[in-house]
Structure formats: C-alpha cells, structure tokens
Amino acid sequence: MSGGEITARRDVDMKETKQTIQELLTPEAFLQWVRQHSPNEVIGQACDAAACPLARYLQDNGLNARVAQPFVFLEGEEEWITLPEWAIQFENKTDFLLGGNITAAEAEWLFETLFVHRIPIERLRLYR
Secondary structure, eight states: OOHHHHHHHHHHHHHHHHHHHHOOOOOOHHHHHHHTTTTSSSSEETTTTTTSHHHHHHTTTTOEEETTTTTTTTOOOOOOEOOOOHHHHHHEEEEEEOSSSEEHHHHHHHHHHIIIIIOOOOHHGGOO
16 A cells, blocks of 8 residues: 555544544433443543543443543544533533542433533532
C-alpha cells in the first residue's frame, strides 16, 4: 500500500469511528448502560480521563477511549472528537459534584436530575 492509500484508509477508519462514537453517545444509550450495572457497582472514577463513566462506557463498547471534556480521544489517533452537550454537562457534574468512585446509582441519579427532572446545574451545587 502506498502512503496515500494508507492515509485514505485511515481517514475512512476515523470517519467510521466518529460515527460509532456519535451513535453511542446518546443519552438513552448511556443511561441503558448505567442501568445494566447493580446500583452499588462502581462504574467510573471522577477526574480520570480513562476511568470516568463515559470513558468506561465507550471502552465497554470496544473503543480505547479517554474523555477529557469537551473531547473524546482514542489511543493512537491524533484527532479529538467533541462530546455532545449533555455529555459535557454530565462529565462536569460527575467530576465536581460526585467526585471519587462513582456508582451506578449515583450516575443514574445525576443523569435523571440533569436531564429528566431538568434541575439547573447551578442549583446542584447546593447539594454537594
């Protein structure tokens, strides 16, 4: 394979990976993954790009991903992929409201608080 063919194949692979990430990073799919775990099971670690709940979710779906808001980046790739707004909000509050080990119950509570009950993010600081 020539250099140009390798670059073209890599571009196709990255385009497919971006599409996969966009399909996975829907609020519904993430919440479904959270609910597959027992409530007290630790599903992530706050402030850890490789072990936060969103990174673990992507890893469980076959991607060697790290999450450093507002981006997802993949091992060996130069291009970063922007997280959807809901995921940025979730990551932000996971890091600064929950902290430490994050259980499935805590992740579900935070998700529902932010996106089902739509309590403004600013008000959540009161509960820290």
